[in-house]
Amino acid sequence: MTGLRIGVVGGSIAGCAMAIAGARAGADVTVHERSDGALQDRGFGIVIPPPLHQELVASGYLGADMPTTPVAARVWLARAPGRRTARELARQQAPVAACNWGLLWRALRSNIGDSTYHRGRPVGSVVRTASGGALIRTADGEREYDIVVGADGHRSVTRELIAPEVRPVPAGYLVWRGTIPASALRDHPEQLALLESAWVTLGFPGGHGVFYLIPGTEPGSRLLAYAIYAPPPASMPAPGAGAPVSAAYVRHIAGEHFPAEWADIVARGEHTSQALHPVADFVVPRAAEPPFLLAGDAASVTRPHTASGAVKALQDALCLERSLRASSSAAEALHRYAEERSAEGARLVGLGRRLGRELVENTPDWPTMGPAEVDALSRAALNGADSYLYGSVQRQ
Numbered sequence: 267m268t269g270l271r272i273g274v275v276g277g278s279i280a281g282c283a284m285a286i287a288g289a290r291a292g293a294d295v296t297v298h299e300r301s302d303g304a305l306q307d308r309g310f311g312i313v314i315p316p317p318l319h320q321e322l323v324a325s326g327y328l329g330a331d332m333p334t335t336p337v338a339a340r341v342w343l344a345r346a347p348g349r350r351t352a353r354e355l356a357r358q359q360a361p362v363a364a365c366n367w368g369l370l371w372r373a374l375r376s377n378i379g380d381s382t383y384h385r386g387r388p389v390g391s392v393v394r395t396a397s398g399g400a401l402i403r404t405a406d407g408e409r410e411y412d413i414v415v416g417a418d419g420h421r422s423v424t425r426e427l428i429a430p431e432v433r434p435v436p437a438g439y440l441v442w443r444g445t446i447p448a449s450a451l452r453d454h455p456e457q458l459a460l461l462e463s464a465w466v467t468l469g470f471p472g473g474h475g476v477f478y479l480i481p482g483t484e485p486g487s488r489l490l491a492y493a494i495y496a497p498p499p500a501s502m503p504a505p506g507a508g509a510p511v512s513a514a515y516v517r518h519i520a521g522e523h524f525p526a527e528w529a530d531i532v533a534r535g536e537h538t539s540q541a542l543h544p545v546a547d548f549v550v551p552r553a554a555e556p557p558f559l560l561a562g563d564a565a566s567v568t569r570p571h572t573a574s575g576a577v578k579a580l581q582d583a584l585c586l587e588r589s590l591r592a593s594s595s596a597a598e599a600l601h602r603y604a605e606e607r608s609a610e611g612a613r614l615v616g617l618g619r620r621l622g623r624e625l626v627e628n629t630p631d632w633p634t635m636g637p638a639e640v641d642a643l644s645r646a647a648l649n650g651a652d653s654y655l656y657g658s659v660q661r662q
């Protein structure tokens with residue numbers, strides 16, 4: 267295929283990765299991003315599988331200089347019964363490459379090559395043309411493409427066109443995510459040493475938290491990233507002056523249920539970012555319908571327990587590149603893409619729901635558990651599915 271024109275709606279993780287994929291396959295790519303500035307302000311922690319990271323570096327999607335904080339193990343903790351100290355429940359081999367979302371976006375953005383990236387250009391609508399292509403309409407006018415990639419996130423205008431019936435399904439619980447400078451752990455050298463070799467899952471009644479180190483934006487710096495899953499508060503304690511409500515509730519949960527050192531870490535005031543999200547998921551029945559293709563969160567959102575939204579967006583891009591290279595028409599490439607990626611979105615949504623059921627909706631009696639119980643819980647949630655977060659459990 268020569269002279270293929272690809273328009274991408276959204277220039278975040280999925281949009282930039284899809285632009286790289288299209289350009290590598292020889293297409294002329296234009297990205298239309300609504301936001302005017304750099305997207306690093308959304309910088310939270312995310313993890314990806316180390317083999318995917320290596321593949322993206324080897325194939326030119328990511329520079330080798332993008333920092334990650336790789337760790338090989340996963341440690342499960344809870345409060346010791348009747349005590350305020352931590353008890354290690356289990357240790358699994360589950361290597362992850364932890365990334366700073368903003369640095370990942372920047373690394374992808376800097377690799378889009380000759381593709382055009384328009385920022386501050388919200389796409390008002392996308393429409394089919396009689397010739398089998400599609401128009402992208404912005405305030406500046408309209409432009410025709412052979413393929414339009416919807417990489418415009420969970421409220422995608424592109425998805426509204428091809429799967430208008432799809433609506434998010436709320437999980438009924440919330441996730442608080444935040445980052446704290448690793449320097450704030452100076453009073454907790456034992457916890458810092460643990461986080462330098464492992465990512466941590468901390469169970470408590472009604473939910474769990476996940477903690478891991480990520481690179482900071484200053485060269486050589488690190489942040490502690492966390493995500494805490496819990497039901498919404500029945501009665502929220504009054505937040506301190508100027509403190510976000512979510513911070514007060516996280517501190518409340520931590521004070522009630524975390525081992526003392528971890529409660530102290532979460533109570534720190536030095537947060538560099540913090541956000542509260544209701545957990546929800548959805549998946550489109552088919553990830554492409556020529557000339558439209560959906561990628562990343564526009565195609566499906568899984569509950570974050572799978573740590574797979576950005577992973578899926580990156581794999582979507584690798585699949586688009588393969589599909590374009592193996593096909594003799596845009597429609598054929600999009601059919602190949604849909605065959606592979608539709609099933610993956612559905613698989614991850616199913617996995618996220620099972621993990622949510624085991625880890626939040628029906629939390630086990632964490633303090634009484636040991637390695638055998640944690641492995642059994644992990645296997646029940648996986649139900650035969652693959653997840654890089656459960657490496658050694660899957661190999662048993």
Ligand SMILES: Cc1cc2nc3c(=O)[nH]c(=O)nc-3n(C[C@H](O)[C@H](O)[C@H](O)COP(=O)(O)OP(=O)(O)OC[C@H]3O[C@@H](n4cnc5c(N)ncnc54)[C@H](O)[C@@H]3O)c2cc1C
Nearest residue numbers: 276278279280300312313389418419562563573575576577
């Ligand atoms: C608590 C939590 C933890 C997570 N942890 C992980 C993890 O460990 N590993 C992992 O892989 N994933 C993780 N994720 C998921 C991951 O962050 C997302 O899946 C990923 O960032 C989605 O990227 P995206 O590009 O598809 O969507 P977005 O980042 O939402 O980007 C959509 C883009 O489209 C633009 N846009 C929207 N509408 C328009 C329009 N009309 N015109 C032009 N532009 C438009 C927006 O401005 C935005 O830039 C986590 C998510 C949460 C909530």
